[in-house]
Each structure stands twice: as C-alpha cells, then as structure tokens.
Amino acid sequence: MRTSLKKSITLSDVAKTAGVTSMTVSRVxxxxxxxxxxTREKVLRVVKELNYRRNGxxxxxxRQRTDTVGLVLGDIAxxxxxxxxxxxxxxxxxxGYNLFICISEHSGKExxxxxxxxxxxxxxxxxxxxxxxxxxxEYLHEMIERGVPVVCVGRDFHDENADTVTADALNGGFQAxxxxxxxxxxxxxxxxxxxxxxxxxxRFQGYLQALKANNLKIDERLMTGxxxxxDDAPGYSTEKLGYEAMKRLLALPNRPTAVFARNDFTAxxxxxxxxxxxxxxxxxxxxxxxxDIPMAMHTYPALTTVRQPTRRQGxxxxxxLLRRVESKAPVxxxxxxxxxxxxxxxxxxxLKR
Amino acid sequence: MRTSLKKSITLSDVAKTAGVTSMTVSRVxxxxxxxxxxTREKVLRVVKELNYRRNGxxxxxxRQRTDTVGLVLGDIAxxxxxxxxxxxxxxxxxxGYNLFICISEHSGKExxxxxxxxxxxxxxxxxxxxxxxxxxxEYLHEMIERGVPVVCVGRDFHDENADTVTADALNGGFQAxxxxxxxxxxxxxxxxxxxxxxxxxxRFQGYLQALKANNLKIDERLMTGxxxxxDDAPGYSTEKLGYEAMKRLLALPNRPTAVFARNDFTAxxxxxxxxxxxxxxxxxxxxxxxxDIPMAMHTYPALTTVRQPTRRQGxxxxxxLLRRVESKAPVxxxxxxxxxxxxxxxxxxxLKR
DNA sequence: CTGTTAGCGCTTTCAA
DNA sequence: TTGAAAGCGCTAACAG
Numbered sequence: 001m002r003t004s005l006k007k008s009i010t011l012s013d014v015a016k017t018a019g020v021t022s023m024t025v026s027r028v029x030x031x032x033x034x035x036x037x038x039t040r041e042k043v044l045r046v047v048k049e050l051n052y053r054r055n056g057x058x059x060x061x062x063r064q065r066t067d068t069v070g071l072v073l074g075d076i077a078x079x080x081x082x083x084x085x086x087x088x089x090x091x092x093x094x095x096g097y098n099l100f101i102c103i104s105e106h107s108g109k110e111x112x113x114x115x116x117x118x119x120x121x122x123x124x125x126x127x128x129x130x131x132x133x134x135x136x137x138e139y140l141h142e143m144i145e146r147g148v149p150v151v152c153v154g155r156d157f158h159d160e161n162a163d164t165v166t167a168d169a170l171n172g173g174f175q176a177x178x179x180x181x182x183x184x185x186x187x188x189x190x191x192x193x194x195x196x197x198x199x200x201x202x203r204f205q206g207y208l209q210a211l212k213a214n215n216l217k218i219d220e221r222l223m224t225g226x227x228x229x230x231d232d233a234p235g236y237s238t239e240k241l242g243y244e245a246m247k248r249l250l251a252l253p254n255r256p257t258a259v260f261a262r263n264d265f266t267a268x269x270x271x272x273x274x275x276x277x278x279x280x281x282x283x284x285x286x287x288x289x290x291x292d293i294p295m296a297m298h299t300y301p302a303l304t305t306v307r308q309p310t311r312r313q314g315x316x317x318x319x320x321l322l323r324r325v326e327s328k329a330p331v332x333x334x335x336x337x338x339x340x341x342x343x344x345x346x347x348x349x350x351l352k353r
Numbered sequence: 354m355r356t357s358l359k360k361s362i363t364l365s366d367v368a369k370t371a372g373v374t375s376m377t378v379s380r381v382x383x384x385x386x387x388x389x390x391x392t393r394e395k396v397l398r399v400v401k402e403l404n405y406r407r408n409g410x411x412x413x414x415x416r417q418r419t420d421t422v423g424l425v426l427g428d429i430a431x432x433x434x435x436x437x438x439x440x441x442x443x444x445x446x447x448x449g450y451n452l453f454i455c456i457s458e459h460s461g462k463e464x465x466x467x468x469x470x471x472x473x474x475x476x477x478x479x480x481x482x483x484x485x486x487x488x489x490x491e492y493l494h495e496m497i498e499r500g501v502p503v504v505c506v507g508r509d510f511h512d513e514n515a516d517t518v519t520a521d522a523l524n525g526g527f528q529a530x531x532x533x534x535x536x537x538x539x540x541x542x543x544x545x546x547x548x549x550x551x552x553x554x555x556r557f558q559g560y561l562q563a564l565k566a567n568n569l570k571i572d573e574r575l576m577t578g579x580x581x582x583x584d585d586a587p588g589y590s591t592e593k594l595g596y597e598a599m600k601r602l603l604a605l606p607n608r609p610t611a612v613f614a615r616n617d618f619t620a621x622x623x624x625x626x627x628x629x630x631x632x633x634x635x636x637x638x639x640x641x642x643x644x645d646i647p648m649a650m651h652t653y654p655a656l657t658t659v660r661q662p663t664r665r666q667g668x669x670x671x672x673x674l675l676r677r678v679e680s681k682a683p684v685x686x687x688x689x690x691x692x693x694x695x696x697x698x699x700x701x702x703x704l705k706r
Numbered sequence: 707c708t709g710t711t712a713g714c715g716c717t718t719t720c721a722a
Numbered sequence: 723t724t725g726a727a728a729g730c731g732c733t734a735a736c737a738g
Contacts, residue, residue: 058731
C-alpha cells in the first residue's frame with residue numbers, strides 16, 4: 001500500500017549531496033531568489049543525477065495554494081463537454097494553472113463526491129458543469145460559504161458568491177422556431193421536451209414563445225417529451241429518442257412539416273427516421289437541431305442548428321474563476337448570458353405549397 | 354492570490370473548541386481508533402458547527418498516499434475516451450480512489466505537462482491513454498523508473514514495469530475486410546491510412562493482410578491516406594476526411610464496391626458522400642467502420658463496424674494500476690491484448706452481380 | 707548570495 | 723480510550 005516501491009528524493013537529499021541547504025535548492029528549482037551561477041549549476045547537476053521531483057503536497061501545504069483548478073463534468077461523452085474542457089484548459093494553462101477534471105454523470109451524490117475530492121486536494125477553485133440537482137447545489141453553497149471560488153457553466157444555479165455563464169437557450173429555441181415559421185411552416189413539432197434540466201426546458205419554452213408570438217396553434221400532439229428513463233440520459237443516447245419520436249410524429253394523421261429537436265443528436269435520430277420513411281429533407285420536412293456539434297455540418301443534409309458559444313463559455317468561466325482565485329478582496333458577481341446563433345444549413349427549406 | 358478569503362478550519366481548531374486533542378478529532382473524522390461514544394458525538398457536533406473539512410495535502414503528505422489516480426486522455430472528444438474514462442472511474446470509485454483526468458491533445462510537451470502535474474500532486478498511479486510520441490514516452494520511462502505505477506491503454510508503449518491494455522486492431526481490421534470479402538467484394542477501399550498512430554496503422558495492416566490472404570489484388574488507388582494536417586486530428590474531425598476521400602473514390606473510373614473506414618466517424622463521412630452521389634448503401638456500396646461508437650447503431654443504414662471492448666480495456670487498466678499501487682512487492686508485467694468483435698448491421702451486403 | 711528558523715495540517719507511534 | 727511528540731517535504735521571512 002505504498003505510492004511507490006522506492007522512497008522518493010527530497011529537497012534535503014539534493015541539498016546534502018550538493019553541499020548546500022534545502023533553501024538554496026528550492027530557490028534553484030523554483031527559479032526565484034538569487035543563487036550564484038556556480039551553485040545553480042552544481043545543484044542542477046545533482047537534481048538531474050538524483051532525478052529529483054518536487055512534492056506538490058508539501059509545497060501546496062506550505063504555500064496555501066496549489067495552482068490547480070478543478071472542472072466537474074456532467075456528461076463527458078457530450079461534444080459540448082469536450083469543447084468546454086478544452087477551452088477552459090487553454091486559459092488555465094496560459095495562466096499557469098493545472099486543470100483536473102472529474103466526472104459526475106448520474107447523481108447529486110456523485111457531484112458531492114467530485115466536489116469533495118477536489119476540495120480535499122485543495123484546488124484553488126472549481127468550475128461546475130453538471131446538471132443542477134438539489135444535493136449538489138446544497139453542497140455547492142456550503143463550499144462557497146467556506147470560501148472556495150466557484151463558477152457554474154451552462155447550469156441553473158444562483159449564489160451571491162459564485163459567477164455563472166450560460167447560453168440564452170430560450171432565445172435560441174425562439175430563433176430556431178421563428179426560422180421555421182419564416183419559411184412558412186405552421187405544423188412544427190418539438191422533440192425531446194424535458195423537465196429535468198432547466199437549460200433543456202428553456203429550449204422548449206423558446207419554441208412555445210415563438211409559436212405564440214406568431215399566433216400559431218399549439219398542438220400538444222406535436223410535442224414529444226422524454227420518458228422518465230431518458231430524462232437524464234447522456235447526449236448521444238438521445239439519438240434513439242429522436243428516432244422513435246420522429247416515427248410517432250410521422251404516423252400522425254396530420255404530420256408536421258417541420259421539426260425542432262432539443263439537440264443535434266436527437267435531430268440526427270429524427271433525420272434517420274425521416275429518411276427511412278422515404279420522405280426527403282428538407283423538401284418534405286425541415287429539421288433544426290441545437291448545439292452545433294462537430295458532426296452537424298457533416299450530416300446529410302447538413303443540419304441547420306443553433307450554435308451555443310461553447311468556447312466562449314469556457315474561456316469566460318475560466319477567467320471568472322481565476323479572477324476570484326487571485327483576488328484578495330470580495331469580487332463582484334458575474335452572471336453572463338451569451339447569445340446563441342442560428343446556423344442555417346441544408347436541412348431547412350421553404351414549405352412546399 | 355489566496356485560495357480563499359477566509360482562513361480554513363483545521364483539526365486543532367476543532368480540537369480546541371471541543372476540548373480534546375487533534376488526535377482525537379482525527380480518529381473521529383477518519384473513523385479509526387477508539388473514541389468513546391460521548392466524545393465522538395461532541396466532536397462531530399463541533400465539526401459540523403465549524404464546517405470543518407480535512408486538508409488532503411497535509412493528510413497525503415503524512416500518509417505518503419493520496420488515494421487518487423490520474424488519467425491522461427489524448428482525445429477527450431472521442432466517444433472512446435468517454436467510455437474509457439467512465440469504466441476506469443467505476444473501478445477506482447469502487448476501490449476507494451478518486452480519479453483526476455488531464456487532457457493532452459496536441460503534443461508530447463502536453464503529455465509531459467499532464468504527467469508532471471499529476472505526479473506533482475502525488476497521485477498514486479497514472480493511466481495513460483494518449484497517442485504515443487517520443488517526448489511523452491521518454492518521460493513515461495523516467496516516471497516509471499522513479500517508481501510511479503503506470504498503465505497504458507490503447508497505446509504503443511513498452512516498459513518492463515508498466516502494464517498495457519490494447520485491442521487487437523490488426524485482427525479487427527482483418528475481420529472487417531474478410532467480412533467484405535466473404536460477401537463477394539473484390540474492390541475494397543480503405544479510408545484513412547495513417548502512420549502517426551500505431552493503433553490506426555494496425556487497422557490498415559489488417560486490411561492488407563486480409564487482401565493478401567485471399568489473393569486479392571492490392572490496388573493503391575483504393576487506399577486513401579491522411580493529409581499530414583489531419584494525421585493527428587481528433588476523432589470526429591476525421592468525418593470530413595471520410596467524406597472527401599469517398600468523393601475521390603467515387604470519381605474513380607473503376608469505383609470500389611466496398612469500403613473499410615479507419616473509424617466510425619470516417620465511415621459516417623463516407624456514408625454522406627455516397628448518399629449524396631445517389632448510390633445506395635448497402636446495395637451499391639458496402640461500408641464497414643471501426644470502434645462502434647454509440648452513434649453507429651443509429652446511422653442510416655445502421656453501420657457494420659468493429660467493436661473495441663472499450664469498457665473492458667478501462668476496467669482492466671484500472672485493475673492493473675491498483676494492483677501496482679497496492680503491492681509492496683514488484684509486480685509481474687501484464688500486456689493484455691483484447692479481441693475486437695465484428696458487429697454486422699445494415700451497411701454491408703452481398704455484392705450484386 | 708546563502709542559511710536558519712519555524713510551521714503549513716495532518717497522522718504515526720508510543721505513552722499514559 | 724486519549725494524549726504528546728515528532729515529522730512528512732516544503733517555503734516565507736528574516737538574518738547573516
């Protein structure tokens with residue numbers, strides 16, 4: 001039950017064989033303070049010879065800082081998460097911080113476990129990109145109370161001392177629906193309504209608002225929701241949901257001429273169902289997705305969708321976090337809502353009359 | 354530049370207000386050693402009251418163990434990585450370890466940075482799932498030499514003291530190609546040959562071996578490689594590569610009747626190119642992918658592909674790592690090669706004559 | 707330019 | 723059942 005079979009080399013080991021004190025070695029290794037060129041070289045030689053590596057635990061304990069931030073991801077299989085993680089890492093790396101990612105995919109209990117393992121290791125701050133849930137949120141408030149810098153991304157959460165970055169899903173849903181309406185569509189279906197996630201819910205609400213704003217009839221038969229089992233499913237698995245929901249919509253006596261799917265995976269599933277039925281996209285049915293995953297531009301036909309500014313969310317979140325980490329004084333709250341952008345490709349067209 | 358604005362509560366803070374020593378609090382908090390029910394309750398009350406959290410740095414420093422393992426991921430956007438991370442986490446969680454994930458997507462330099470940040474924090478061991486490269490591999494050997502437990506997954510690497518887990522990509526490529534040959538195909542293309550990754554190269558070699566084993570002509574025009582720019586591109590972006598390569602193949606005077614794509618994303622790109630050309634899958638062209646990403650079963654038609662036992666790779670890797678972590682004695686080397694499995698769906702069919 | 711001192715917060719070990 | 727002492731490996735602060 002040991003980290004390694006051989007005991008590790010410490011500063012004072014190096015100091016001893018170099019004939020100096022550990023303080024001098026520390027100065028050489030961390031490149032701060034004055035050390036004569038002569039001793040520096042001698043120390044460096046011993047460091048290499050003994051293959052010395054500093055112990056970050058001791059260092060962090062002393063410095064009360066680890067130069068490390070944590071990211072808790074709710075759905076690692078989602079391209080959104082990958083892009084988010086990448087963009088966050090770009091900022092943290094540039095600013096000299098390490099990034100440790102934890103997964104929490106199923107429950108508030110896992111959220112708490114991730115938060116705890118991160119705070120346990122004394123990370124300097126945490127970015128949270130999980131689905132909101134009671135247990136996780138409660139623990140978040142506690143952590144913040146304790147003074148841990150926290151930023152939430154793409155997630156419902158409110159605390160006076162935690163910044164948030166989200167995309168305007170409501171307006172995104174509105175834009176997508178309005179686009180279909182502008183093309184002359186009146187029977188517009190929505191696939192994948194869900195109550196479990198505020199962000200997903202808002203896409204649906206945007207759809208409803210657009211219908212209302214245009215005085216279109218709201219037909220509940222055209223709105224398919226998730227089964228409970230699917231409500232917290234990972235992104236890609238909603239593809240099956242899209243496929244099945246589309247099958248049902250196509251079987252309707254008065255089928256929709258356009259579909260707005262809650263995310264691109266769902267849209268891709270729907271596309272497959274439509275193709276299978278022999279109908280053509282976009283001439284027979286138009287379809288819009290949400291997220292603009294990398295694959296969206298490569299589907300056939302290329303998917304019209306709503307793009308979230310994912311990279312911007314990530315970099316902003318990281319900047320907000322580091323601002324908190326590096327500030328001694330209380331920091332003003334940031335609650336940034338970024339605009340979504342409609343990306344029109346080939347899956348939507350004017351309604352045939 | 355401080356972790357938090359408020360100084361944190363320590364064991365001895367709790368001890369003081371509870372009227373005991375820190376040792377007693379430690380025993381209560383870690384649930385080991387004997388403490389009377391009375392003191393336990395008193396301590397617990399103070400712990401809650403003061404909102405005490407233990408400091409993992411101090412704990413780890415003293416215990417010479419952090420109960421944490423690291424995972425370095427080469428392509429976080431790849432479903433393979435997500436599945437791998439999940440399965441590893443299942444094992445580590447169950448065995449009482451935390452999992453910290455680091456991303457290294459571009460270079461050996463990033464590999465080294467990830468390894469360093471992890472060892473710096475004294476993780477008990479590291480699972481490596483990046484692309485192999487000189488600089489990264491060199492540093493890996495050094496780490497192993499220093500006594501850090503290491504396991505490599507899906508990656509070329511050899512060291513007497515590091516276990517490896519890989520899928521038999523060579524045989525997988527062979528199976529895919531043989532399947533097409535069994536269906537009567539003779540003009541079989543390969544999309545996405547690459548030299549930069551040993552694992553991808555093996556898929557291609559399996560293809561070549563199957564052709565040879567069946568005395569089929571090896572036609573270089575049917576073998577499309579990566580451009581240099583694409584050679585280390587993330588998985589999903591190879592979709593474009595598949596699309597473009599397929600376009601070129603379809604323009605050939607004597608076009609192939611079957612295609613084996615280096616991965617499912619590439620296959621999906623090829624499928625789109627084929628559909629766009631008006632040809633039907635599988636009646637006009639058969640296509641096989643590799644990886645069995647979640648989307649493979651949802652493409653239209655559903656993709657025949659080679660499944661890697663990803664989950665098994667992850668759990669085995671985690672088990673091998675923890676075995677090393679928890680063993681005081683030298684551990685016997687494990688180099689596990691797992692079989693791939695051909696998953697026949699609807700994208701392949703008997704050659705029309 | 708280099709060294710000394712002290713202590714970060716915890717747990718191991720031994721003593722009571 | 724509880725406590726005291728010591729020290730994990732490092733660096734801030736100060737002294738020389």
